[in-house]
Amino acid sequence: MASLVVLAGCASDAPQDMLEPEGPYARTLDNLFNPIFWVAVAVFVVVEGVIVYSIVKWRDRGDADGDAEEMPAQLHGNTRLEIGWTIVPALVLAVIAVLTVPVIFELNAEPAAGEALEVDVTGAQFWWGYDYPTQPDFGITEGIVTANELHIPAGQQVHLTLESVDVIHSFWAPKLNGKRDVVPGRTHHWLLEADEPGVYSGQCAEFCGLSHANMRLKVVAHDATGWEAWVEDMQQEPVAPVSGLAAEGFALFQQRGCSGCHVVEGAYNEVADDSPPSPNLTHLFSRDCFAGCIYDLNDRNELEAWLRDPQRKAGSKMVIGELTEADIDALYAYLETLE
Numbered sequence: 354m355a356s357l358v359v360l361a362g363c364a365s366d367a368p369q370d371m372l373e374p375e376g377p378y379a380r381t382l383d384n385l386f387n388p389i390f391w392v393a394v395a396v397f398v399v400v401e402g403v404i405v406y407s408i409v410k411w412r413d414r415g416d417a418d419g420d421a422e423e424m425p426a427q428l429h430g431n432t433r434l435e436i437g438w439t440i441v442p443a444l445v446l447a448v449i450a451v452l453t454v455p456v457i458f459e460l461n462a463e464p465a466a467g468e469a470l471e472v473d474v475t476g477a478q479f480w481w482g483y484d485y486p487t488q489p490d491f492g493i494t495e496g497i498v499t500a501n502e503l504h505i506p507a508g509q510q511v512h513l514t515l516e517s518v519d520v521i522h523s524f525w526a527p528k529l530n531g532k533r534d535v536v537p538g539r540t541h542h543w544l545l546e547a548d549e550p551g552v553y554s555g556q557c558a559e560f561c562g563l564s565h566a567n568m569r570l571k572v573v574a575h576d577a578t579g580w581e582a583w584v585e586d587m588q589q590e591p592v593a594p595v596s597g598l599a600a601e602g603f604a605l606f607q608q609r610g611c612s613g614c615h616v617v618e619g620a621y622n623e624v625a626d627d628s629p630p631s632p633n634l635t636h637l638f639s640r641d642c643f644a645g646c647i648y649d650l651n652d653r654n655e656l657e658a659w660l661r662d663p664q665r666k667a668g669s670k671m672v673i674g675e676l677t678e679a680d681i682d683a684l685y686a687y688l689e690t691l692e
């Protein structure tokens with residue numbers, strides 16, 4: 354059992370392995386982790402070594418008759434030892450501080466205006482929202498709102514501004530940077546950068562309620578053409594279907610209360626005042642995962658199961674009345690048009 358637990362740490366291509374950084378900030382952290390790890394190993398070996406040595410050397414061997422020995426003389430106040438074991442740990446901590454402090458400043462540096470892609474991140478039970486303000490330098494001429502998947506250009510500094518709408522969450526994409534808490538009523542910042550195009554997985558790293566473990570995320574890093582294509586796609590408003598099953602679904606989206614919580618730009622722009630924060634669905638089908646990235650959007654059954662029972666994700670804030678299978682078919686046909 355113990356070896357099972359230990360070996361579980363040995364996966365060779367674990368998607369969230371922070372010891373395999375794939376961007377400059379994660380690498381900075383890894384470069385700090387390595388020396389501190391070896392300092393900790395040295396302290397462990399010395400301290401455990403002295404303990405084991407003492408246990409063996411001065412163990413109770415019993416007297417000739419096999420009875421326990423008498424208590425040995427107790428020693429206190431060896432000044433040289435006391436000074437030694439005060440100064441040595443202080444020096445060890447000083448070395449660690451010298452290594453750590455510059456990293457703290459580096460990771461909290463504010464990029465110069467226009468240098469980094471700006472993204473406003475919202476943590477909500479139990480999903481992440483991303484809001485890209487207008488930034489012509491990055492091709493964004495009109496703000497973009499999306500959820501779950503954070504799209505970025507590879508090789509580009511990204512500056513996040515994080516807020517929470519409910520409880521404390523923590524944003525963590527381990528291969529791209531460490532964790533940053535997201536606290537209600539406060540604004541936090543964090544930096545990300547991916548060396549290469551790819552998909553990097555992450556998750557909420559602060560217990561935030563029943564579905565905390567289901568609050569995952571993906572960072573999708575694009576090459577230059579992929580980024581342009583994504584931005585262009587996100588800036589097109591979907592066309593509301595006028596006929597067929599999709600048009601029925603479009604009408605149901607309002608009749609069944611979906612539009613009270615979810616924005617679809619160009620069609621359903623206002624949500625009810627008392628609605629919980631809910632993912633923007635304008636480009637739902639541009640994503641691969643949904644509901645905190647725990648379900649596959651390319652699997653029709655997953656989305657249908659979600660509409661049948663959004664509480665399959667424990668504690669989900671999506672509360673709806675029961676839908677018939679016909680409703681679900683029509684809603685699916687409509688949602689599918691939101692590319």
Ligand code: HEC
Pocket residue numbers: 478479480500501564606609610611612613614615628629630631632634637640642643644645646660666669670671672673684688
């Ligand atoms: C009371 C508000 C509310 C209503 C009404 C509602 N939803 Fe949701 N919906 C949410 C919330 C909150 C989430 C995110 C749940 C999570 O991930 O924990 C969500 C998630 C979703 C998602 C996944 C989106 C993503 O990117 O993660 C889809 C699709 C969806 N809802 C469709 C619908 C449809 C269709 C209806 C109408 C039948 C509907 N919703 C009604 C609040 C609502």
Ligand SMILES: [Cu+2]
Pocket residue numbers: 476477479521522523557558559560561565568
């Ligand atoms: Cu969370």
